[in-house]
Amino acid sequence: xxxxxxxxxxxxxxxxxxxxxxxxxxxxxxxxxxxxxxxxxxxxxxxxxxxxxxxxxxxxxxxxxxxxxxxxxxxxxxxxxxxxxxxxxxxxxxxxxxxxxxxxxxxxxxxxxxxxxxxxxxxxxxxxxxxxxxxxxxxxxxxxxxxxxxxxxxxxxxxxxxxxxxxxxxxxxxxxxxxxxxxxxxxxxxxxxxxxxxxxxxxxxxxxxxxxxxxxxxxxxxxxxxxxxxxxxxxxxxxxxxxxxxxxxxxxxxxxxxxxxxxxxxx
Amino acid sequence: xxxxxxxxxxxxxxxxxxxxxxxxxxxxxxxxxxxxxxxxxxxxxxxxxxxxxxxxxxxxxxxxxxxxxxxxxxxxxxxxxxxxxxxxxxxxxxxxxxxxxxxxxxxxxxxxxxxxxxxxxxxxxxxxxxxxxxxxxxxxxxxxxxxxxxxxxxxxxxxxxxxxxxxxxxxxxxxxxxxxxxxxxxxxxxxxxxxxxxxxxxxxxxxxxxxxxxxxxxxxxxxxxxxxxxxxxxxxxxxxxxxxxxxxxxxxxxxxxxxxxxxxxxxxxxxxxxxxxxxxxxxxxxxxxxxxxxxxxxxxxxxxxxxxxxxxxxxxxxxxxxxxxxxxxxxxxxxxxxxxxxxxxxxxxxxxxxxxxxxxxxxxxxxxxxxxxxxxxxxxxxxxxxxxxxxxxxxxxxxxxxxxxxxxxxxxxxxxxxxx
Numbered sequence: 001x002x003x004x005x006x007x008x009x010x011x012x013x014x015x016x017x018x019x020x021x022x023x024x025x026x027x028x029x030x031x032x033x034x035x036x037x038x039x040x041x042x043x044x045x046x047x048x049x050x051x052x053x054x055x056x057x058x059x060x061x062x063x064x065x066x067x068x069x070x071x072x073x074x075x076x077x078x079x080x081x082x083x084x085x086x087x088x089x090x091x092x093x094x095x096x097x098x099x100x101x102x103x104x105x106x107x108x109x110x111x112x113x114x115x116x117x118x119x120x121x122x123x124x125x126x127x128x129x130x131x132x133x134x135x136x137x138x139x140x141x142x143x144x145x146x147x148x149x150x151x152x153x154x155x156x157x158x159x160x161x162x163x164x165x166x167x168x169x170x171x172x173x174x175x176x177x178x179x180x181x182x183x184x185x186x187x188x189x190x191x192x193x194x195x196x197x198x199x200x201x202x203x204x205x206x207x208x209x210x211x212x213x214x215x216x217x218x219x220x221x222x223x224x225x226x227x228x229x230x231x232x233x234x235x236x237x238x239x240x241x242x243x244x245x246x247x248x249x250x251x252x253x254x255x256x257x258x259x260x261x262x263x264x265x266x267x
Numbered sequence: 268x269x270x271x272x273x274x275x276x277x278x279x280x281x282x283x284x285x286x287x288x289x290x291x292x293x294x295x296x297x298x299x300x301x302x303x304x305x306x307x308x309x310x311x312x313x314x315x316x317x318x319x320x321x322x323x324x325x326x327x328x329x330x331x332x333x334x335x336x337x338x339x340x341x342x343x344x345x346x347x348x349x350x351x352x353x354x355x356x357x358x359x360x361x362x363x364x365x366x367x368x369x370x371x372x373x374x375x376x377x378x379x380x381x382x383x384x385x386x387x388x389x390x391x392x393x394x395x396x397x398x399x400x401x402x403x404x405x406x407x408x409x410x411x412x413x414x415x416x417x418x419x420x421x422x423x424x425x426x427x428x429x430x431x432x433x434x435x436x437x438x439x440x441x442x443x444x445x446x447x448x449x450x451x452x453x454x455x456x457x458x459x460x461x462x463x464x465x466x467x468x469x470x471x472x473x474x475x476x477x478x479x480x481x482x483x484x485x486x487x488x489x490x491x492x493x494x495x496x497x498x499x500x501x502x503x504x505x506x507x508x509x510x511x512x513x514x515x516x517x518x519x520x521x522x523x524x525x526x527x528x529x530x531x532x533x534x535x536x537x538x539x540x541x542x543x544x545x546x547x548x549x550x551x552x553x554x555x556x557x558x559x560x561x562x563x564x565x566x567x568x569x570x571x572x573x574x575x576x577x578x579x580x581x582x583x584x585x586x587x588x589x590x591x592x593x594x595x596x597x598x599x600x601x602x603x604x605x606x607x608x609x610x611x612x613x614x615x616x617x618x619x620x621x622x623x624x625x626x627x628x629x630x631x632x633x634x635x636x637x638x639x640x641x642x643x644x645x646x647x648x649x650x651x652x653x654x655x656x657x658x659x660x661x662x663x664x665x666x667x668x669x670x671x672x673x674x675x676x677x678x679x680x681x682x683x684x685x686x687x
Binding site for chain 1: 570
């Protein structure tokens, strides 16, 4: 695949007050590839995503997008670059239809009036480009869609805006087997269409099913960034739970770095 | 998508052209799935009209009474149209009744006590409504007080302001001809027909234009039969109504001829069209629905949630001010109970009976008008049948309860069928 990453993070630090959540994190997102971001709860996945999407500002480090160093201060900056995030809790309005949801907050207008026809055409075009065949009508209310279809709409909403990097936060967490397969197929298709895709997931089957690269976070540090083909299932699990696996991952911790919080007599 | 290659494989969205039959089937499926809209209110209106017509065919069915219904319900319908916006966000405005009273008092004081012309007094009354809404909206959004509490406090406060404005309960009469004509007089027979025909033609043009625009871009359109049926049905309804209203309905025509469509009818129609357009065809309306449906999603989409929330209270109180102007016009005076007693409850009832959800996110302006018609028919018909006020209140309360239960049950059913 392409040698230069589309999105490149170097040495990202992020603290909340006295707590440092991200230590010197680096991440590469390549166009046309799915990069899985894995890690245990509290490893810093969400924080990293929020730094990329501009919800949090970074304390140190550089973000390079398409070869240029960029500063992302707000979600608007991220959208302007073409970085879109599909959040876990979907952020769709049940009482609106598919087209209305896809254009929410960025409606097309002709004069004073909403340009429904153009929006419907663009929405249909986008869904077609993703080979979505499961919705009956573009004017269906989102409330009447299944979990997988809703996730599809949320993803389509993200790619509608000429986006170049799409970050998916646990897109399959609430789905059944068949729907998970559908969504994963869609994730793969995004990458095949040339986008850089970041997939956050807890499910190792999903990760190995679609990703080209795997980046494992461990306690706020990037334990390893590897090609999915080069590692095994259990190696990734070790990276997630212990931060290293054989010669992969972080150097062994020195016991001195730990404070004993075991209850009992004072140390 | 602008990226390298888009795999435009065959398939995509199935563009099945709906037929009249499939359209009717789809509608019925939506109703069964809990998306009732104004259907219960329309059915209720038919049933009630039928009952009262049979029981009191001499009085209820008379053209005089038919015209009366519009004048009687104007205030409630206007407040209810404003409340639809507030209810769409899942908020409530309990002060709308007395807000309309305060605006009515402002109008009366400027006209009678200050001797100003209506061209100053009416805008001043409307502005009062806007200011009231702005204050309510700011308290709800910026301080985060639940709208129930803010407007309950305002309900009491405005009652006090009304009393103070009327200096302890004096009655101020209006002599201004223009203001008095708004909710008392009728259009001439010629104008009645002109307004009706322009209205029908406008509706037909808007519907056909939309159909043509979508068809020319190869988008899925409603079947032409449905569009045509809708135009013909509305046309027949309006023409029939106008025909009845242009008959002589005075008890003693020699002394005082009474015919023509009440002026208040086109006033209601104009506001209904404007707000329907705003809700259905503008970005603002779309955002109101979005905030009512999922506030968090709306915020993430970059919609200024607080500003939308304030704006619906402004619209609510603005419409209440027009309701106040119309009730003052009808009564010819303001007293401390203008906008009090059952006005607010009838207005909330009108919006909810018409099919606006109390849970937010669902409702149309026309719901308020249909619901207002139901309330007016109950109030008027039961009065003519000789029921006491007490009995009318009990029955209206039961109807409101029934409407709210329909809303709640439909919601449950919708949740079960995944149709909202």
